[in-house]
Amino acid sequence: MAKYIFITGGVVSSLGKGLTSGAVGCLLEARGLRIGIQKLDPYINVDPGTMSPYEHGEVYVTDDGTETDLDLGHYERFTNTPLNRLSNSTTGSIYDSVIRRERAGGYLGKTVQVVPHITNEIKDCILRMAEQDLDVVITEIGGTVGDIESLPFLEAIRQFGHEQGRDRVMYMHLTLLPYLRATGEVKTKPTQHSVGKLREIGIQPDVLIYRTEKSVDAEVRSKISLFCNVPDDAVFEEKDVDHSIYELPIILAKQGLDELILKRLQLPRSESDLSEWERLVDIIVNQLDGEIEIAVVGKYIELHDAYKSVYEALTHAGIENRARVKFRKVEAEELEDEGVEVLEGVHGILVPGGFGKRGIEGMILAARYARENKIPFFGICLGLQIAVIEFARNACHMKGANSTEFDAKCAVPVIDLMDEQLDVTDKGGTMRLGAYACRVKPKSLAFELYGEETISERHRHRWEVNNKYLEKLEAHGLKPSGINPDKNLVEIIEIPEHPFYISCQFHPEFKSKPIKPHPVFGGFVAAAIEHQKNSARPSGTARPSKHVEKGAEERGE
Ligand code: GLN
Numbered sequence: 198m199a200k201y202i203f204i205t206g207g208v209v210s211s212l213g214k215g216l217t218s219g220a221v222g223c224l225l226e227a228r229g230l231r232i233g234i235q236k237l238d239p240y241i242n243v244d245p246g247t248m249s250p251y252e253h254g255e256v257y258v259t260d261d262g263t264e265t266d267l268d269l270g271h272y273e274r275f276t277n278t279p280l281n282r283l284s285n286s287t288t289g290s291i292y293d294s295v296i297r298r299e300r301a302g303g304y305l306g307k308t309v310q311v312v313p314h315i316t317n318e319i320k321d322c323i324l325r326m327a328e329q330d331l332d333v334v335i336t337e338i339g340g341t342v343g344d345i346e347s348l349p350f351l352e353a354i355r356q357f358g359h360e361q362g363r364d365r366v367m368y369m370h371l372t373l374l375p376y377l378r379a380t381g382e383v384k385t386k387p388t389q390h391s392v393g394k395l396r397e398i399g400i401q402p403d404v405l406i407y408r409t410e411k412s413v414d415a416e417v418r419s420k421i422s423l424f425c426n427v428p429d430d431a432v433f434e435e436k437d438v439d440h441s442i443y444e445l446p447i448i449l450a451k452q453g454l455d456e457l458i459l460k461r462l463q464l465p466r467s468e469s470d471l472s473e474w475e476r477l478v479d480i481i482v483n484q485l486d487g488e489i490e491i492a493v494v495g496k497y498i499e500l501h502d503a504y505k506s507v508y509e510a511l512t513h514a515g516i517e518n519r520a521r522v523k524f525r526k527v528e529a530e531e532l533e534d535e536g537v538e539v540l541e542g543v544h545g546i547l548v549p550g551g552f553g554k555r556g557i558e559g560m561i562l563a564a565r566y567a568r569e570n571k572i573p574f575f576g577i578c579l580g581l582q583i584a585v586i587e588f589a590r591n592a593c594h595m596k597g598a599n600s601t602e603f604d605a606k607c608a609v610p611v612i613d614l615m616d617e618q619l620d621v622t623d624k625g626g627t628m629r630l631g632a633y634a635c636r637v638k639p640k641s642l643a644f645e646l647y648g649e650e651t652i653s654e655r656h657r658h659r660w661e662v663n664n665k666y667l668e669k670l671e672a673h674g675l676k677p678s679g680i681n682p683d684k685n686l687v688e689i690i691e692i693p694e695h696p697f698y699i700s701c702q703f704h705p706e707f708k709s710k711p712i713k714p715h716p717v718f719g720g721f722v723a724a725a726i727e728h729q730k731n732s733a734r735p736s737g738t739a740r741p742s743k744h745v746e747k748g749a750e751e752r753g754e
Contacts, residue, residue: 199327200462201366202335203354205400207342207391208373212408213442215268217371217435218337219275220445223474224455226276227446229467230332234272235284236265237319238339239346243289247625254502258655258707259284262631268337270506274710275446283329286322288346294318311349319353320360332464342370342394355399367461370395370402371435374409374417383413385421392425401426403461404454406433431457441481443711446474473712480516487520489725492543494527494563496556507549507577510709514718520726527563529556537566544732545573545697545725548580550657550704554603561587568592568698573724575717576700578658581690582612584700585662585670588692593673595666602660611670613663615686621659629656633681635688635703641678642699643689646716652679654688654703661702662687697724 202221206214218234225232238245245253246264257270265285273280295318299309307314326334338354340347358366372388388407395402405427407413412434422429433452438444449455450471459466491511497503508524515522525543532539533556540546546567548560560580564587567574576584582600589598589611597608621627632653637643639650664685667677679689679701692698699717709715 198365199331200333200464201323201327201357201361202333202369202458202462203357203367204335204337204369204371205342205351205354205395205402206338206340206371207394208375208387210341212371212373213435214337214339214371215266215271216275216442216445217369217406217449218268218335219271220449221369221454221458222272222276222278222335223446224450224469224471225333225335225458225464226278227450227469227471227474228455228459228464229470230464231330232276232278232333232335233284233326233329233331234269234276234278234280234335234337235286235322235326236268236272236337236339237322237350238266238285238287239344239350240287240339241289241292242287243293243625244285244287246628250497250500250503254500255505256657257506258630258657258704260632260653260655262655264626264630264657266339267502267505268339270509270707273707274509283322283326286319288349291315291318291322312352315349316353316356319350320357323354323357333462342391342398348398351395351398351400358400364463367404367458368395368400368402369404369406371406371408374407374413376410383409383411383417385417385424388421389424392427396426403427404431404433404457406435406449408435408437410437412436439482441478443474443481444478447471447478477516477711480519484519485515485521487518487726487729488523489515489520489544489722489729490523490525490542491545491547491722491725492525492527492540492563493547493549494529494532494540494560495549496529496551496553498526498528504549506704506706506709507547509711510706510715510718511547511722513709513711513714514722516711517714517719518722518726520722522722527559529559529563532556532559532562537562540566540572543572544729545575545721547575547721548577548583549706550578550580552579552602557583557603561590564588565591568692568695571696571728573697573721573728574695574699575697575721577706578656578702578704581687581700581702582660582662584690584698585611585675588670588673588675589666592675593669595669598666600660609666611663611666612660614659615661618659628659631655633688633703634683635679636682637689638676638678638680641676641689642691642693642697642720643678643717646699646720648716654701654705655707656703658702662690696728697721 244264255267259280261281263282374383511522560583564584589595595609598611599607600612601610677687689701
């Protein structure tokens with residue numbers, strides 16, 4: 198019978214509950230336990246798929262094609278547990294199933310209410326996870342304690358503990374200790390209030406984890422323990438990490454969090470094996486000697502979370518290649534105004550996924566600059582479509598080449614809506630989503646990187662390469678090196694003449710882990726390092742740009 202851990206947050210949002218949930222999963226897997234992780238989000242959208250990245254950051258996609266919260270990316274990067282549609286539910290999806298059941302007569306004779314019908318449905322979401330033969334289910338509750346919309350979720354998890362038995366259910370609460378520079382102190386009062394709020398709802402946390410800028414002494418910890426009614430040894434510190442978010446499992450294990458969970462939930466006591474993570478952290482702290490700079494040219498560039506998994510995957514590839522990856526975040530529209538000078542000195546260019554017309558011409562300029570100047574290039578989803586438009590226009594001289602997404606009446610629609618999308622009008626969950634097979638051509642860069650002829654990658658798109666123009670594109674040197682065998686869709690393109698020019702219709706960033714970097718990202722970063730070595734301009738003398746930012750190792754979610 199599964200045991201349950203609930204993770205709530207208080208004081209402020211964006212505390213890193215997702216990272217903490219992932220790290221807890223990692224610690225339990227290191228003890229040989231089978232875990233499942235899920236997130237319950239209190240917003241009314243059925244899933245985040247229809248939200249703008251400005252609202253929500255990246256939409257993370259699982260193998261089964263569920264469009265989910267970006268925290269699920271953390272779960273997959275920290276653990277080996279495969280996620281699926283059970284891993285993310287929202288107020289919207291929960292109401293949706295209750296209302297459908299009501300319409301079908303499932304509650305005949307009853308008044309359907311938040312308590313018990315919505316809370317029962319929430320509890321069912323948790324129980325359905327456990328049916329997957331797991332030792333521990335970790336459930337993160339989105340939002341902050343005290344939010345109106347979180348209440349049904351908190352009531353549901355309170356009831357869950359009552360019904361399942363407190364020895365099988367554990368509550369962990371994450372808060373912030375703000376540091377007041379003026380007085381030089383760390384304050385515990387907001388944490389006390391936040392725990393007070395939880396207790397009002399009937400939940401007494403078993404574990405309290407505080408985020409802090411500065412480490413606090415035993416006295417402050419005891420104060421937190423006393424006022425929050427949590428034992429001294431169940432108070433844990435998450436100080437801002439020195440080097441990388443991937444230090445987190447080790448930081449928590451050192452303080453004994455996994456020991457405490459095993460004891461509290463009476464789980465089998467096996468030795469912890471965190472050796473892979475220790476090796477990883479050692480590389481990050483001691484062995485990154487090189488530094489390269491990658492331009493990411495996108496539309497939501499000021500928002501780090503919009504391309505979260507892309508930055509993480511680049512960081513993983515950097516670790517694999519023993520190099521720190523700096524990001525030059527280039528706003529595509531700005532590139533249209535200022536020209537390709539903003540790309541000068543970078544060692545690789547990446548165009549990530551996206552939707553809509555804004556910034557498209559800037560991305561096309563970036564792809565051309567990379568192609569003509571032999572700078573390593575990597576296009577993802579929209580990035581592939583951009584690369585094809587650019588190649589058609591400038592290498593094949595196909596005037597008017599475009600995607601019908603940006604110009605429905607363009608003369609040469611090298612990118613067109615997929616047949617299966619022609620009659621689709623609903624926006625939610627209707628793209629080509631999730632894992633599909635791709636056949637990789639032997640003797641291609643893609644095959645060199647993957648080392649396999651059949652691969653599976655995750656998708657989220659409506660448009661595709663128009664096969665009508667493929668012959669002409671190939672005749673000019675664009676190689677389709679990955680094809681979906683069922684529908685004959687182009688999945689990967691490359692330019693064999695170029696040192697490293699590859700693009701894919703799928704999103705490889707979703708499958709990159711720090712412990713197992715993705716091969717295409719690995720190859721791209723290796724090519725960027727090679728480009729740096731070969732370029733006349735010594736490293737470090739690249740034109741300074743206001744877009745330069747430190748790699749994603751730092752916390753700063
Ligand atoms: N807008 C493009 C499409 O729908 C690309 C999507 C993406 O980059 N995820 O096909």
